[in-house]
Amino acid sequence: MALRIPAVPPFDLTAVVKSHGWVQLPPFEWDDDNRELRTVTEIGADDEDRRVVGLRVEQLTDSDGRPVPKVRVVCEGIDEDMLGEAAREEIREQVTWMLGLDQDLAPFYRFARGEPALAHVEAQAQGRILHSPTLFEDTVKTILTTNTAWSGTIRMTRALVEALGDPLPDAPTRRAFPHPEAIAATTDAELRELGLGYRAPYVGTLAREVAAGKRDLKALKQSDLPTDEARRRLLDIKGIGAYAAASLLMLLGHYEDLPIDSWARKMVSERWHAGEPVGEAEVKAAFRQFGRWKGLAYWFWDWSA
């Protein structure tokens, strides 16, 4: 029996999947024809009963074929009927986190109505950002976005998954993102050989800290954790600076910071500074008026409006 999980409306699976480039990073796959998101994940890590599971997620429709705010999750590589309630709940939690199904963006939508460049967000159900199943996976992937072209991020992520990810039992070419213990058991030199460059010790150190219980990334997901404290903990990770911390804060539901990268500077330059080079200060100034929503305002800004 496939899992069915409701979302806070409005919800559109395609909008979440296309919210950024994350879906291009393995183990994510997106079937555009069937509008189906696939990934490979692991459950049972906490009770040392680790199992690799493939997930296929699609949005449900009503009898007239119209999408409804609910997803259907089919598990692969595991007999669904044999899944215990704890395992089903863990899968439910992971998918809810990945797609932000429990996020209520009504306050953002009320705010966006006054801005022409955000006029589309509510009608298109934009505002959710695709997450990986675990914050560890997203933190490593974020480190792999720094100071490299997007093609480099894809290459490095693929190398990590292929070399260190656990395979799906009945489809061994499909692998989960490597868990902290798997990366922790790898030397920095071996990580360099995967093409991670100088990022190798950052990824290796983070994995060893998490595996040893010295760094609790899950604790960052506490909804009542103040932004300042979440930011402080993220910046304490070697390899995470202002840009990467802002990106991860967005995934954690804190939108006060802006992930300012070369693309942000380019867009702000072209839009408000006649193509003259701009720095961090100009990007911040451009979105200051959006207060606690400035991250989402920037992320879903319609630059052609």
Add this chain to the structure above:
DNA sequence: TTCCAGGGGTAGA
């Protein structure tokens, strides 16, 4: 060949 990408750490001021 040179430059730079969805930056960050560190030393020195």
Add this chain to the structure above:
DNA sequence: TCTACCCATGGA
């Protein structure tokens, strides 16, 4: 707090 310099790698 701010700046200069270095960091691996691959594509343009």
